Amino acid sequence: MSLVVYAASCLFGMAALLLCQKPHVALRDPLTASTCAAIVLGGLCFFCSAPVTLEAVNDFTGIPNFGAPMTYSVISAYSASLLILLLNWRGGPADGIRLWSVRIAAVYSLLIAAIITLFSLADAPVERLRDLDTYYANTPYMREMIVLYLVGHGACMITMCYVCLRWSREVTGILRTGLQLIMVGLAADVVGFECAKFTAVVARWTGHDLDVLSTDVAPQVTSLGALICSAGFVLPRLLPAAQVQWSSLSDYRALAPLWAELQNVPTAPKPAPPRWQLPRGRLYYRELRILDALLALQSRCDGRIRESAYRQAKAQGSTPGEADFVAAAAMVVDAAHQAGQLPPPDFPDSGGASRLHTAVFSETSELVRLSEALANSPVVRAAREGAKRATRS
Incomplete structure (x- = not known):
């Protein structure tokens, strides 16, 4: 599992480097800055959720399962960055985008604070690197923390699906293709991560064991969904530039006889x-x-x-x-x-x-x-x- 999520993290990092080749210029553009932030946070989600990373963080802090609220907080920040990215991409009055960005950041900041608070109140002495969500599904405060981060992430995914669906009906070309890729990635995340995790947690509440959905299915599907979603965001930004370079290469070769x-x-x-x-x-x-x-x-x-x-x-x-x-x-x-x-x-x-x-x-x-x-x-x-x-x- 660690190899899969580390590979996904590296791909996210490469995409961010492609978009931000000149940081001092690119970061002045809100769209480029929000795109890079979302991609970096997406890669950080995968990096933090790897069992090897979780074990290292737990050992370093001396607190069993400290990696869990850290990962859930990064997932929540990633959710907020996706919504802010979608706002900047869709466009509109700058004041309106700024206002909604602040509101989204405030809501998810409160969510992160609640996750950290609930973890500090919970009693979770047994380190769980792969099945924490289901192992502590009935533990007071841990239960609420798990549900809270899943609800926050799920709300982001559903909202983005709705906005992208409406927007895709208004546009054509590469932008529409990008939106369709985003919707495919979001659908994979909703089904493969949210539904799988919730199903496994609810099964524990009712005395059943469907942990395989949380430990095996969710990480694989959400990795694929996140990569497809990121491709949808990056493709409309990179493809036109790639087409220009490809056309330039063709013209460069065509001019060889004259040169x-x-x-x-x-x-x-x-x-x-x-x-x-x-x-x-x-x-x-x-x-x-x-x-x-x-x-x-x-x-x-x-x-x-x-x-x-x-x-x-x-x-x-x-x-x-x-x-x-x-x-x-x-x-x-x-x-x-x-x-x-x-x-x-x-x-x-x-x-x-x-x-x-x-x-x-x-x-x-x-x-x-x-x-x-x-x-x-x-x-x-x-x-x-x-x-x-x-x-x-």
């Missing part, structure tokens, strides 16, 4: 990019260098190459738009092979056709189309061979 053609073109020196970068940053530096190289080739662009390539592309069935990129790519290839010549060749006036308008390629998608034309067009390959022969001669 390979231009990387030896002399340009003004630029600061070296950071060694470790996400795909979006790598794409930015590659685009910047490509545009610098294209700008440096302006004076070497031969409009005759462009016009000839355009006619050939059209003759091969390209659309006017495709032919424009093929023609530009052919002119770039020819100019790149002349980059080492000094001074630039004196081409006849082509009425502006010799100009390589870098502004046209300021968008990533335009540079990608230019790179694809450069890599795939037989017209551009012929222009490259012609440029090589001209350079050798």
Whole structure:
């Protein structure tokens, strides 16, 4: 059991690190701060409930079962953090969110105080690491403490289910998917934790033994439910950023043929990019260098190459738009092979056709189309061979 809950705790911690890569910036955003707080407290719940942790806490304090009110208090704080997170996620007037957050924090603070007070009044001398809820189900004050934390956590789960269900009917896309995942996780928690625990406790009240529901079923199901629930909160925050990085990686690779053609073109020196970068940053530096190289080739662009390539592309069935990129790519290839010549060749006036308008390629998608034309067009390959022969001669 300890291995399962420790693994869940580590996953929660990893999710928090992904969301809070720059703490001094992220924590200024109430949504990010509340998300990180909820995830950290969720991981702490699993860490505290592990039998190994409970035994260590009991030995350290010298109080049998001291880990129980500690764990129940963390569970209650986790419940409050989930409600506050849902408030910030749903949005609305800032004053209203702040007021309800204070109310929720106050209610669950009183709940935690009651849990600690009841434990201090109870007589629980026998250490129980896995079955405390059922072992002390009939013990005065311990009984009330157990019921109180279950009611507090259950109220949070049911309230969140209701809010998420109503909200999911108003939204679409990734947000709705996130809400549906949250509801699945909450349902697993309600059925696998709340119902299992209450059933086992009530069975003890009536003289029956269903401890297996509390000791074996509840921890496994609640671990799965909490992870699904956390995925629902994190997915709408991380997926758009992940999609941007994935798209940037695709564009970065698509620009490789164009960069390979231009990387030896002399340009003004630029600061070296950071060694470790996400795909979006790598794409930015590659685009910047490509545009610098294209700008440096302006004076070497031969409009005759462009016009000839355009006619050939059209003759091969390209659309006017495709032919424009093929023609530009052919002119770039020819100019790149002349980059080492000094001074630039004196081409006849082509009425502006010799100009390589870098502004046209300021968008990533335009540079990608230019790179694809450069890599795939037989017209551009012929222009490259012609440029090589001209350079050798």
